[in-house]
Amino acid sequence: MKIILLRRSHIFFLLLFSLFLAACVPVTPEPQTTFDVTLSDSAIMPRKLWVQAGTTIDLNIKNDDRSAHSLALLEAFIDPPFNEDKQSLVIFDQVVEADEEVNIQFTAPAAAGEYQIISTQPGDMEAGLQAKLIVIRP
Numbered sequence: 713m714k715i716i717l718l719r720r721s722h723i724f725f726l727l728l729f730s731l732f733l734a735a736c737v738p739v740t741p742e743p744q745t746t747f748d749v750t751l752s753d754s755a756i757m758p759r760k761l762w763v764q765a766g767t768t769i770d771l772n773i774k775n776d777d778r779s780a781h782s783l784a785l786l787e788a789f790i791d792p793p794f795n796e797d798k799q800s801l802v803i804f805d806q807v808v809e810a811d812e813e814v815n816i817q818f819t820a821p822a823a824a825g826e827y828q829i830i831s832t833q834p835g836d837m838e839a840g841l842q843a844k845l846i847v848i849r850p
Contacts, residue, residue: 724844743848746770751808752780756829756843763820765847771816775808781831785818785845789828792837805832833845 743764749771750757763769775781777818784805806816821827832839840850 721806740848743767747772749773749783750833751775751777751783753779754779754840755798756831756841757784760846761843762828762846762848763822764821764850766822766850767820769818769820771818772813773806773816774813775810777835778810780809781808781833781836781841783816783831784832786828787821788829789826789848790830793834794830794832801825802832807833812838820845821847822849 718819740759741762743762744766745763747758747769753771761769768776771783773783773839780803784794785803786798786801787803788801803821804816804818806814808814827845827847829843829845830837833841
């Protein structure tokens with residue numbers, strides 16, 4: 713009887729350890745081609761957009777705030793504030809007026825990696841209007 717209980721306890725601990733290890737493995741979300749993006753006074757949501765390199769991406773952008781914001785994709789990460797000397801890093805920049813919804817399409821960068829998404833309006837980047845476009849290989 714003791715041998716059976718000992719074996720059951722070993723099985724229990726092995727299962728528990730397996731579940732722990734499974735929880736530690738990072739999960740990469742599936743890349744998408746369409747996103748609903750919300751701009752507010754302090755955030756771009758979702759914070760991360762996973763896409764496949766070179767694919768056409770549709771963004772449905774809604775500005776929930778009472779002031780205009782923009783959604784800009786940069787080819788490199790920058791520190792705030794955004795100013796004119798960083799304009800050369802902009803891949804695209806779409807202004808979205810207060811309470812407005814717009815749809816834009818763009819082609820995801822061909823190079824895999826992380827790209828910065830910001831609002832280029834004065835003070836927005838410092839307020840937290842930042843996100844990431846994560847490009848993965850096909």
